[in-house]
Amino acid sequence: MPPEKKPPTIYDVARLSGVSISTISRVLNAPDKVNSITHKRVMNAIDQLEFIPRADARARARQNTNRIGVLTPFFTAPSFVQRFRGVASALSKANYELVIYPIDSMDHLQGYISSIPLMRNIDGLIIMSLSLGDQDARRLSNNDMETVLIEYSHPRLNSIVIDDEHGGQLAAEHLIKQGHRTFAFLGDIEPPEKFSIHPVRSRLTGFKQVLQEAGLSLPKAHISSCPYTQEESRQGALELLSLPKPPTAIFTASDIQALSVMKVARQLNIKVPDDLAIIGFDDIDVAEHVDLTTICQHLDESGRLAAEILLARISEPKRPLQHINLPLKLIKRMTT
């Protein structure tokens, strides 16, 4: 039978070291305010008892949690994961914990938005790729819940965005320069859920615009709007590539969907990039693995930045809001 004794409290330490509990607390939180010999005595007692303050008691007393939350849809999709990597790396340096709230419905989101700022379960919030009503934004900022939005913006909250239209332009310019004349677009133009944002449309807009300016066209039949899922993306790709006069270049709204196009091309024995150029969007890790040309949106960086801004505002709430526009960059690999 294991000892099964209660873990020690600050009172036990106080008793053992012969000082008051306030002093124990000070040793832990403001060591320079306590006499070095007292300090040593207390530390000995702490070590001896293996005392560690209980997180909840601490949180209650200091009114903070050392924890930040991330609200996100599709949190296991590669592009989101890479943002998490950035977030985590910034947080671990600062000794903050990371809690994830996966969102899979509008209600879900509403519930979190209305309860999180009042529960005060976390010190700050990062909201990824979700649109936020004015009401909700106000609620967050009125309740002093520090927030950073990614891929969406609101004047009352910090935000990090990219210029999706410009991304589409970059893709078009590149393909034109490569000599292509017939193009197609594949992406999830209808937003997957009402609560999610829809940057895809903007990417298409930029793409079309540059084509038009070059006197080239993108016929309706060459725009395939299909959901993010593998099955449907492949279906869309198949349709495009089975057209009587198929496009020689396809721009997809995400790298993952580009993978589907590549797969279909392989099955149809279409040579990439000789017979078909493919360009994706995101630059997720696997893009390099499969040598996919893509528009890089610095996913890691966006997560890291979001966390850093958040931490800065938490420790210094007067600091002005930040609205950052992250640059995009075309990365040429082997599919164009």
Added chain:
Amino acid sequence: MPPEKKPPTIYDVARLSGVSISTISRVLNAPDKVNSITHKRVMNAIDQLEFIPRADARARARQNTNRIGVLTPFFTAPSFVQRFRGVASALSKANYELVIYPIDSMDHLQGYISSIPLMRNIDGLIIMSLSLGDQDARRLSNNDMETVLIEYSHPRLNSIVIDDEHGGQLAAEHLIKQGHRTFAFLGDIEPPEKFSIHPVRSRLTGFKQVLQEAGLSLPKAHISSCPYTQEESRQGALELLSLPKPPTAIFTASDIQALSVMKVARQLNIKVPDDLAIIGFDDIDVAEHVDLTTICQHLDESGRLAAEILLARISEPKRPLQHINLPLKLIKRMTT
């Protein structure tokens, strides 16, 4: 200027509805124990004030947090992400929050293991792919920190493992059946970090064993031990494929590394599967995208199971420990 008033407490609700705070608490936590008319009055007050109990106060009083933690290395690697997906799906059903502790060093791990059970910051812990000393396991169980290990096991804690050797056997059997006679293995045989586990060796063992039993050999030069990184995996693949008499089949210890092999094959203009068969391990999402034959280890399922076992034990601590061995399955696609 926003109102900037303090969020309401249970006392405000009590005052407004003319009952004591105990009753408010009961309305929230044991509604059936309170008169339906009182209940209604209280609910009105709650709605009117938009009252939401503070999570930390609640946590302190009830001694639980409704939060579980996951300790994991490489948390953005696809195989880990997929386990998270399983974990998250089980947790969200039960209204538990998910906090992630990325581990990137031995000290890191030690720090968490010794503080987590005493801080009582979470109600339960999932530890992925990390080896745990006897000391640490005892510490967790003695302090009543419910824990589930994944990819590692210890008699005092719940665990979910797979039979890595069997995975290697499956791969070998399949390749032999396909008519191959010269094989290679590529994987991170030297564990990447001391704190991490090393299932790769077992996969190789099983692989070799079946080859031997079939009278086939796996020469030293055909075993490439290279770290998980893209660069080094490619290097390893390049060496294998540049041998005077290169293998016609490669088994890699992970899907990600299989991708690297595929990339090198593409660059060398080696036809897959005609000139070279490739088989991976894990069955991550992209495996299907790139049509990779692989050993499926049901990653989502392992995460889901871990979370379910954890929740079950938390709500019913007497329940016996579980040690689960998840079956493996070969999934044939286009690379063999």
Added chain:
DNA sequence: TGTTAAACTGAAAGTGCTTTCAGAAACCGC
């Protein structure tokens, strides 16, 4: 050696809930 400032410490209030316990009120069958 006395005065004053600086350094240190303990008592106590605060943090916002849950839960036990005991008493009051309502109900029930006879």
Added chain:
DNA sequence: GCGGTTTCTGAAAGCACTTTCAGTTTAACA
């Protein structure tokens, strides 16, 4: 209309720290 249940409610005791405030000790200096 009376004892005995049952149902409901409020008072009060946790939960385990942090932080303020005031008092005491020590140090510094003339």
